[in-house]
Amino acid sequence: MLTNLEHLGLAVPDLAAATALYAKLLGTEPYKTEHVASEAVDTVFFQVGGSKIELLAGTSPESAITRFLEKKPAGIHHVAFEVDDIEAEMARLRTEGFVLLNEAPKRGADNKLVCFVHPKSAGGVLVELCQTIIADLTNF
Numbered sequence: 001m002l003t004n005l006e007h008l009g010l011a012v013p014d015l016a017a018a019t020a021l022y023a024k025l026l027g028t029e030p031y032k033t034e035h036v037a038s039e040a041v042d043t044v045f046f047q048v049g050g051s052k053i054e055l056l057a058g059t060s061p062e063s064a065i066t067r068f069l070e071k072k073p074a075g076i077h078h079v080a081f082e083v084d085d086i087e088a089e090m091a092r093l094r095t096e097g098f099v100l101l102n103e104a105p106k107r108g109a110d111n112k113l114v115c116f117v118h119p120k121s122a123g124g125v126l127v128e129l130c131q132t133i134i135a136d137l138t139n140f
C-alpha cells in the first residue's frame with residue numbers, strides 16, 4: 001500500500017545555491033545531507049510537514065541527475081511514495097504493466113529501500129517507491 005507522498009526529488013545544478021534558496025523559501029534549514037554513491041548523487045533533505053523535499057545534484061557524468069539536466073531545466077525530477085511493503089508493491093505494479101527500473105529494492109538515501117518506475121510507463125513521471133529500513137536490533 002502507498003501510505004504517503006514521501007518526497008519530491010528536485011534536480012539542481014548547484015547544490016549549495018539551491019540549498020540556500022530552499023532554506024529561504026521553506027523558512028527552515030535542511031535536516032540532512034547525504035552522498036549516495038550508488039546513484040552518483042549528493043542530496044539535501046528538508047522536512048515539509050509529513051513530507052520532504054530532496055535536492056539532488058549529480059556527482060558524475062553518468063548520474064541520472066546530470067543526464068536529466070543536460071536535457072531539461074532544473075526542477076522536479078521524481079515523485080516518491082512511501083510504501084509499507086516494497087516487494088509487494090513492486091509485484092503489484094509489475095502485474096499492472098509498469099516497467100520497474102530495478103529488479104530488487106536497493107538502498108536509497110535517508111534510511112530507505114527504494115525502487116524506481118520508468119517514466120515512460122508512468123505518464124512521463126519518474127516514480128520512486130520508498131520503504132523505511134527498520135534497524136535490526138537483534139544484536140542489542
Ligand SMILES: C[C@@H](C(=O)O)C(=O)SCCNC(=O)CCNC(=O)[C@H](O)C(C)(C)COP(=O)(O)OP(=O)(O)OC[C@H]1O[C@@H](n2cnc3c(N)ncnc32)[C@H](O)[C@@H]1OP(=O)(O)O
Nearest residue numbers: 009036039064067068077101108109114116119124125126
Ligand atoms: C538517492 C535517491 C533517494 O531518494 O533515495 C534518489 O532519488 S536518486 C535519483 C537519481 N536516480 C534515478 O533517477 C534512478 C532511476 N532513473 C533512471 O534509471 C534513469 O534516469 C531513467 C529514468 C531510466 C532515464 O535514463 P536514460 O539513460 O534512459 O535517460 P535518457 O536521458 O535517455 O532518457 C530517456 C527518456 O526518459 C526521459 N526521462 C529521463 N529522466 C526523466 C525523469 N526524471 N522524468 C521524466 N522523464 C525522464 C527522457 O526525457 C527521455 O525521454 P525522450 O525519449 O522522450 O527524450
Ligand SMILES: [Co+2]
Nearest residue numbers: 009054080128
Ligand atoms: Co528520491
